[in-house]
Amino acid sequence: MAVGSGVIPELHPVAGIRVGTTSAGVKTPGRPDLVLMELGEQATVAGVFTLNQFCAAPVRICKANLQSDKPRYLVINTGNANAGTGKEGHEDALTCCQAVADHAGVKLEEVLPFSTGVIGEKLPVERITSAVPAAFDALSDNGWLDAASGIMTTDTRPKAYSTQFEYQGQTITFSGISKGAGMIKPNMATMLAYVATDAAVDAELLQQMLKRSADKSFNRVTIDGDTSTNDSCMLIATGASGLNVTETDAELFAVFNNALDDIMLQLAQAIVRDGEGATKFITVSVEQAGSSEEALLAAYAVSHSPLVKTALFASDPNWGRILAAVGYAGIESLDVDALQIYLGDVCIVEDGGRAASYTEEAGQAVMNEEEITIRIVLNRGDVSETVWTTDLSKEYVSINADYRS
């Protein structure tokens, strides 16, 4: 199941980066599961990573290599997370990097490794290193769509997006891919996502831009509240266009960040729309909060409540469950008589209880939609936060109970 059409727009090549996908047979023979990205020498790279303390070996290596060297290659395998694998897992990830480095004639530290899939099983290193030459052969300017398929695990469809903007007669391009689809939770760089642009951006500034944008996109989506050991979100500025983005040129800085936010949000929401067992796409918007923290407490309490999520699955306007979730969110000194809760445009809660104007028919009409907005107006300040999530279906339980993922 998934919500929406999942149609992928035309994916523009990004000058300065080539992408290649092949099959290493990590888990399933013949399935595309190994993706290689080759960056030009002038590219800068930023990354945000899982906050899970059991973070996987490749995540640790990525962080270290990003500190020490300028990346030239990213190598991504699906089918095995290489997490919970101890020292052996660390060595295995390094061996994969070395195979790429040897083939390209670069340093090991110029290769960033990524893995996704089952936790705690030994990485089949031989299969991956043997497939490295084929990944190099596959490198292409037009490799994005294949790569979107090549990083999938329980995703039901590839996720990719592309956007361009014009600046002083020059076209700047963003293309990117992401994958979900369970173990997704806020307060981290969620899942795997790779976005590239042909603008030039200083590495430090690029990192700030990525962090800010991720906090409004990948860090605001949640499916089951579980935080993976492997999640990584990478932003690559190849610089091949020659256009340098700095804070000094405020206009360019603004349009660049807008385009970045656009592609990041599209890729993040695509993960939610393809969330495990998802039948609904839910926007939880908290307005007039006293702080970002309390807005997020309310948004995540509603987004994570199994009772709210099962009611959404059933298209049941059981507004009492939403009210209860806001009530236990942990907002200090909450005046329940002063807030309003809306389902779409329908006010469901005011004056501490069911809104006088509420009718079951009006609530049901909103619930029947595939995309639903829950709006919580706290009347405590002027801060807003938005979180995107899914319902909780029998299919979610089936996917996670019936298969080892």
Next chain:
Amino acid sequence: MAVGSGVIPELHPVAGIRVGTTSAGVKTPGRPDLVLMELGEQATVAGVFTLNQFCAAPVRICKANLQSDKPRYLVINTGNANAGTGKEGHEDALTCCQAVADHAGVKLEEVLPFSTGVIGEKLPVERITSAVPAAFDALSDNGWLDAASGIMTTDTRPKAYSTQFEYQGQTITFSGISKGAGMIKPNMATMLAYVATDAAVDAELLQQMLKRSADKSFNRVTIDGDTSTNDSCMLIATGASGLNVTETDAELFAVFNNALDDIMLQLAQAIVRDGEGATKFITVSVEQAGSSEEALLAAYAVSHSPLVKTALFASDPNWGRILAAVGYAGIESLDVDALQIYLGDVCIVEDGGRAASYTEEAGQAVMNEEEITIRIVLNRGDVSETVWTTDLSKEYVSINADYRS
């Protein structure tokens, strides 16, 4: 579904309290749904209540009346929570109390009201007040088992327990009932529970005893992480035995608290065993933690993880999901190489990854059991905490998606 036999032991009468159950037809005609408890004049009463800020009208009234007066009656209806009902709900709860007060010739403030069931629907006051005389007629020393049925909502079976201890030739009795079975989460007095003893205990001391005991029982069970608007746990000391429990008599104080902990834990665990859709009873024990707070972070991260819970439902020893949950629990500066995780007696994680001695067969053997202990040894201190929970089954989703509860 439920875990274990659910056999209820012999329920001893508690001198000084009579219990009566009748049908008011709150939601379903003929179903027992109204319970009355009558306390002798010397009884003391303690209560702990939901921390949900949208707490129901009866909860607010209970708290106020407990402050102002000595309770003589408790009146409990199922089928309607009288929560999210605003000022009208408050008036409705008072009307029910008044009906009991009028019939008994006591003050309204000497009656404590409780409601459980659907949120946000108007309480059918007339039906309840009309049934009050029948509830008085039903008052009996042996009314506990009927009452256990009379407070059920989506529970599949009644929950009751009784225990006695001897002290200097005198027998002291505890009897109690509880109900679940969803919307259950820690950090609160969970769901409805009523425990009575014929010992005499000063009201202030009784409140301390209840709080301490609830923090090791009802506040340590979780099914879905949702916190209800109505949950209440009441402890009644009728004093009819004449035996006065004080802190001065250390031996009596100790045996009394042990018996209290016994009945509280039995009633709390009975709620978990009958959790919505439960097929497993899970004990999550965190040992050698640096503090109670960090022990509970780990315990609840594992207990609430949908991925861990679906793996438990599938009897799948997917230990990587447990490792991941401990990793994102939020314990500061966690050294993942220093901790061990056990499934039953089988070590699954050590040295930052899968234990060298682990075999899938050994893990599978534990997972096949109906009652499973997950033990997390943090090696950071000497604090232990235990939480009890269930798996997440398709039945849970069905129950909460198919029915309005």
